[in-house]
Amino acid sequence: MLAAVYHGPNDIRLEERPIPNIDADEALLRVTAAGICGTDLRILHGHHRLYPPGTQRIPGHEIVGDIAAVGDGVAGLSVGQRVIVAPNAGCGHCHLCIRGDNNLCRQYQAIGVTMDGGFAEYMRIPAPMISQGNVIPTDAAADAAVSTLIEPFACVLRGQRTLQVGPGDIVLIVGAGPMGLLHLLLARLSGASRIIVSEVQPVRLVQARQGRADFAVNPQSQDLREIVMDESNGRGADVIVIAAPSHSAQQSALELAAVGGRINYFGGLPKNRPLIESDSNAIHYKELRVTGTTGCSTGDCRKAAEILEAGRIDLSPLVSHRFPLTEVLAAYETAQSQEALKTILLP
């Protein structure tokens, strides 16, 4: 089979590899679509801590495919079934796994991160993924490229669960990359009355407007604070999502938030510079709830798949580019450009 294999920083090679063997408690997936995301770009550049020097691995964790073979010991899966594979598995028995936060497990394993992923024609589905419910049947008639968005959408769902967006809320989203736009769509679905998106890249501002942001603001040339205050009758934003690695956005969120506001630091900061200066009195006197989320659990993926299946949200505008696996290098290049929203490989 054809596979895109990481060999080192900026060294992804297209290779012929044997189709993976499966054990009795595993299954084989014929990959139909796999999304390239920010994590994959971090891996490509050699900045991912779970891809240490010397690692040779197939990336790809936003995966849709058809079951191609099932081990004798596996119940509930059948050949030909269309599924998505939620990428994260925990140990299955620690307190975090038991309460459903397997993405936070200390012995966390992930497809495309700690084990071979979906940038290949076939992928082995390891036993824990099957026993922990990561294999989620999905609509075979749906566009597989769009179904790859279930995983990033699940991360956004997790992020907004802590924020409890509801009817009438004024929502500020900082960053209009694919994650920011998914936040925009979900906030709209939850009944937000005004959504303001802040973004410095002109192309992404246009995309935010196309995604029906009420205001798409460039904070370098416009006064974001004034716009937030105008649109909220002076009270500030009820909900703020920071989907960009920005120190200043994390700091100013405390000021831009309304009394009782909810904030999510959805994007991390560079690991060598994670400190910010923050006005803790703003948190105290405004009774702010400052939260953070990272990745998604298998439960989040299941919920995201249900929402998509119910037709409650249309994620198809986010798929901007599609490439066959043979053009994986061009696909990576496109995924790095500001114009691209989601770039999808179709093995």
Ligand SMILES: [Zn+2]
């Ligand atoms: Zn991802």
Ligand SMILES: [Zn+2]
């Ligand atoms: Zn665990």
